[in-house]
Amino acid sequence: MKNKVLLCLFPALLFGAGCSTVNEPPPKQVAKAVKPKPVPPRAPVQKPQPYTAKKPAPASGTATYAIDDGKNNFKVEPSLPAFRAEPLMPPADPVPVPEAAVPALPAFAVEEARIPTGTPPAVVALLTEADRNRASGNLDAAVVSTERALRIDSRNPTLTYKLAQLRIKQNKPQLAEELAGKAALLAGSDLDLKRKSWLLIAEARRMQQNYQGAKEAKAKSESFFGR
Structure with missing residues (x-):
């Protein structure tokens, strides 16, 4: 019996509770205090500096120059010591070779x-x-007469030898040596003329101070037996 009464009262209580809630004003919203986030400090903005050309560092051992601002004259400040020209020394005289050091040979007889x-x-x-x-x-x-004779008989070794003799007397040993060598070749079997030609070559070489060559030519002349 009690349960039936409770069941009948329960809907009435619910209805009454609902009406009381409808008439009540809505609760006011309370604003929450929001803490501001800390702002990081900004870096200070650097103003652009006007461009100035850097002066090159002076190298060691070189001259430094003052900057000309248009008011002063250009000035050079050398960092090196002043160069002092030394007087040139005169060339040394060549050492004379003593005459005893040069092997002298006696003149060879030209036959x-x-x-x-x-x-x-x-x-x-x-x-x-x-x-x-x-x-x-x-x-x-x-010489002119002998050369004319050679134009007539160019293969005559005696004419060539006589022209070599004249070149020796004219103090032209190089020409005399060439002519005497040609005469020795043209002499052929004439050993006496070969010997005389090589003896004349020895004298021509001696006059040219070719003493070793003169000795060799003298030895060559002695190798012939047409004396």
Whole structure:
């Protein structure tokens, strides 16, 4: 019985509670206090500085120069000591070579050569004229006559040898050596003319101060037996 009464009262209580809640004003919203977030400090803004050219550091051992501002004259400040020119020394005189150090050789005798038999008369006449001019000291005329005879008989070794003799007397040892060498080749089996030609070569080399070559030519002349 009690349960039935409770069941009947329960809906009435619920209805009454609902009406009381509808008439009540809504609760006021309370604003929550929000703490502001800390703002990080800003970096100070640097103002751009005007561009100034850097002065190059002066290198060691070089000159430094003052900056010209347009008011002062240009000035050079050298960092090196002043150069002082030293007087030039005169060249030393060459040491003279003592005469005893140069091996001296005595002059070699230049022998005469006979005109071979069978020589053309025109050549004999020219050689006779050359001998006469040589005896009188006119060596140039003697050379001209001998060269004319050689143009007639160019293969005659005696004419070549006589021209070499004249070059020796003219103090032209290089020409004399060349002519005497040619005469030795043209002499062939004439050993006496070969010997005389090599002896003349020895004298020409001695005049050129080729003493070793002169000794060799003298030894070569002694190797022939047509004396």
